[in-house]
Amino acid sequence: MLDVNAINLHYGAAQALRGVSLKAEPGKVTCVLGRNGVGKTSLLRAIVGQHSISAGAITFEGKDISRLSTVERARHGIAIVPQGREIFPLLTVEENLETGFAPLPRNDRSVPDDVFSLFPVLNTMLNRRGGDLSGGQQQQLAIGRALVMRPRLLLLDEPTEGIQPSIIKDIGRAISYLRSLGQMAIVLVEQYLDFAQELGDRLVVMDRGSIVYACDKADMDEGALKRAMAI
Template sequence: MLEVQNVDLFYGAAQALRGVSMKAEIGKVTCVLGRNGVGKTSLLRAIVGHHPIANGDILWDDASINGLATFDRARRGIAYVPQGREIFPLLTVQENLETGYAGLPAKLRFIPDEVFELFPVLKDMLKRRGGDLSGGQQQQLAIGRALVTRPRLLVLDEPTEGIQPSIIKDIGGAIKFLRDR
């Protein structure tokens, strides 16, 4: 379980988060909602280790991960799909997926079948460059890359922003599948 306790986060002198607390339980989908500029992305980036917190605690499996680097959090099973996808546009779909191997032992360096079961379009486009995909396909690729790491916690920032309804439905189905497994 993920637990955020009274977290404060600053950008210089500007406070982005003040006393934020939340829990995300295994087998449940937890959403962070709010207007633009209220700190949703800052919270998610703090959870995955991209921004240090000033006060409070972030617990994963009942242990503080405050001082852990992003890479160490990923090794503990936390994956992140940022807002804007951040795929590698010049790499192929296959190469983009393989970038998820970085923290994995050699025996796990393969693309799990579930990536292609959830997003079959990726299998058909393995040799295409990521930058040639539609926005929705790029989002599926970004989620697929995160799934290559076999995460126990998948942090998605604005997973349906600017995406056509049919792909939103596919992403929703993937989230439901992951919740239920």
């Protein structure tokens, strides 16, 4: 479904990604691991079109999307849950969810039942402003907003960062459920190895803008994985 092929990305003279290749398939979770500043978020920005790549190609469902705008990629079924959540604090929960309608045809502009079954708290807080929610509730709202878009590729940028353990478990269950449907490819950027090992079907470690270790879960060498993360 998603094929990132040897991409480079620059911020001015600084190179953030160096020949990065990555695949994501429906019904599987690809986890991208690594320390802060190694290029994980830059990779997601490249996939979603928030920053143009300087070399390589990104294909989605067999189509080269490397030069498409962020809006066009969203219309193709690519959604991101950004680091820091980026909800609209003055909009209600319901209004925040409805911002996910933007790339959808008019007939599809409704909130899927899965959003409220995965995160029941959102249904009880529809009229509360997003800024009044706790950090964990805001994270659930950000994921719910992405699911409103009915994505075929879901990108999650450190969804457990600063979140209480009970909601981390809720997020983990939601990701597992979405994977089980077999229709969505998921790319999960994480720093917490335990969370990634529990959910990931494929594990990728980045350092200094490059992939330094990659394996399927079934073939994982835990020692090699931890050494790569310690680089």
